[in-house]
Amino acid sequence: MHSIKSDLIEKGFAFPDYGSSNMELAKEVADGHGKLIGGKRKRRFLLFIDGLGYDLLKSAISNSRQLKGISSKMQVDKISTVFPSFTPTVFTSIDSGKTPAEHGIIGSPIPIREYGMMKDMFSIPWSPSVDEVSGKSETISPFPISDNLLKAGRKKDFLYLQSEQVARKNAQTYVYNNINYTGYISFDDFLFQSMDLAESDQYNTIYAYIPEIDHAQHQYAKSSRLGLGITTMMLERLMEKLLPKLKDNGWELLMSSDHGQVSSKNDDIIDLNAKSEVLKYLRSPPWGTDRVMFFDTVEGLSEKFEKEFSRNFSKSFVLYDSSEAIKSGLFGSTKVSDSLRYRFATHIAISKHNKLFHYRYPGGKEWTSELSGHHGGLSKEEMEIPLLKA
Structure with missing residues (x-):
């Protein structure tokens, strides 16, 4: 493995x-x-x-x-x-x-x-x-x-x-x-x-x-x-x-x-608000950056979330279990304190290529990206x- x-x-x-x-x-x-x-x-x-x-x-x-x-x-x-x-x-x-x-x-x-x-x-x-x-x-x-x-x-x-x-x-x-x-x-x-x-x-x-x-x-x-x-x-x-x-x-x-x-261009933006079939498995709205997003799934629904995420986004983002990502050393130390663990959610999605996630919180505005710069991800450029x- x-x-x-x-x-x-x-x-x-x-x-x-x-x-x-x-x-x-x-x-x-x-x-x-x-x-x-x-x-x-x-x-x-x-x-x-x-x-x-x-x-x-x-x-x-x-x-x-x-x-x-x-x-x-x-x-x-x-x-x-x-x-x-x-x-x-x-x-x-x-x-x-x-x-x-x-x-x-x-x-x-x-x-x-x-x-x-x-x-x-x-x-x-x-x-x-x-x-x-x-x-x-x-x-x-x-x-x-x-x-x-x-x-x-x-x-x-x-x-x-x-x-x-x-x-x-x-x-x-x-x-x-x-x-x-x-x-x-x-x-x-x-x-x-x-x-x-x-x-x-x-x-x-x-x-x-x-x-x-x-x-x-x-x-x-x-x-x-x-x-x-x-x-x-x-x-x-x-x-x-x-x-x-x-x-x-x-x-x-x-x-x-x-x-x-x-x-990234406008065509690279993925509107998460339009994907309610993915969001319904979450305990709260997602968070992070447009290049790296954290998802906190309802207990017992992780497998369904992973399948739905893969069906919608596998060409644009890679998805990992956050606990395994922490153990890999991706965030430096291989352990996170109990007081901070919740911030890493249950899953982390990392952008492939130039793709961006956009989640609009209540009261938020529509977002466009006319060939502008972005970061937060794991590409060599970033x-x-x-x-x-x-």
């Missing part, structure tokens, strides 16, 4: 490698050493570029005379992201050092029993509040304490450079009250601040994040002239402006990502990310 891991690999999926991942990279930077970053360096600038898949980097290099020489300036490697390849999932792992099996942030929306509802993970701070950690608040954050970030951030020579929107949302959290951080309002602002910081003697570790490449792919798709052009232009400016400034001032630049993307070092 095939294991889930071997079955997924045979089907062309990219099974996550947690030992060589962006989560491991962040842990090593917090520790100051490791196999991905090598020995100790006095100054490190860790930059995560949202949405920069390994394939997109290769396309940008082919698209730019300036970037074609990048391998002479930086070491270019391929590493893995965690699964699901979804921004809140990935950065919870990066910041906390915990696998998705350990933290349970596996999509958006997901059910949060403490809130008694499905919760959009983008709408709440990605860290417990000061009052939650101190016990003054009865509210329980679904996010764990960011141990990696705290370990690095408690040092006085550390700075977290984050987009103003994210920094503002997290300003009252326990983590942000214990680290040095500053916000920026645009890519130009990020670049200007980073170049200034490179010349400063105040910091020796900087952790930074930029979202624009991800936004461009969501809007235009990575294969479009605009999507690839924006990516190429931003990488050129980082290589031209930031890299020399960091090198001249004794910094090592480590550049990676949270995930890549696939491009799971394989670059690690550039200089």
Whole structure:
């Protein structure tokens, strides 16, 4: 009998490698050493570029005379992201050092029993509040304490450079009250601040994040002239402006990502609301992402659900028993705590090719996808990310 891991690999999926991942990279930077970053360096600038898949980097290099020489300036490697390849999932792992099996942030929306509802993970701070950690608040954050970030951030020579929107949302959290951080309002602002910081003697570790490449792919798709052009232009400016400034001032630049993307069209959308014969076997609405969906079946009806799912969706999604998926190491750890197990439901469906599930919750709107970018799944485009070092 095939294991889930071997079955997924045979089907062309990219099974996550947690030992060589962006989560491991962040842990090593917090520790100051490791196999991905090598020995100790006095100054490190860790930059995560949202949405920069390994394939997109290769396309940008082919698209730019300036970037074609990048391998002479930086070491270019391929590493893995965690699964699901979804921004809140990935950065919870990066910041906390915990696998998705350990933290349970596996999509958006997901059910949060403490809130008694499905919760959009983008709408709440990605860290417990000061009052939650101190016990003054009865509210329980679904996010764990960011141990990696705290370990690095408690040092006085550390700075977290984050987009103003994210920094503002997290300003009252326990983590942000214990680290040095500053916000920026645009890519130009990020670049200007980073170049200034490179010349400063105040910091020796900087952790930074930029979202624009991800936004461009969501809007235009990575294969479009605009999507690839924006990516190429931003990488050129980082290589031209930031890299020399960091090198001249004794910094090592480590550049990676949270995930890549696939491009999908309207024809790739599967409307789950129109498939009541599948939904009738569920205890609750499905949850997750459009590329990875979790289904919680009524006790005793799993077999009927599996047959109905296969009849409707087997050409577009693969379906696995969630317990077996956990045991396979798909989510990192091979066990999930009793307090989080419900979030993984009874079944998980993973997209083949560019297919998308759409479930419209009450009051939700119709959804279209005119050749836009998506992620969360297990394709090589979504799971394989670059690690550039200089």
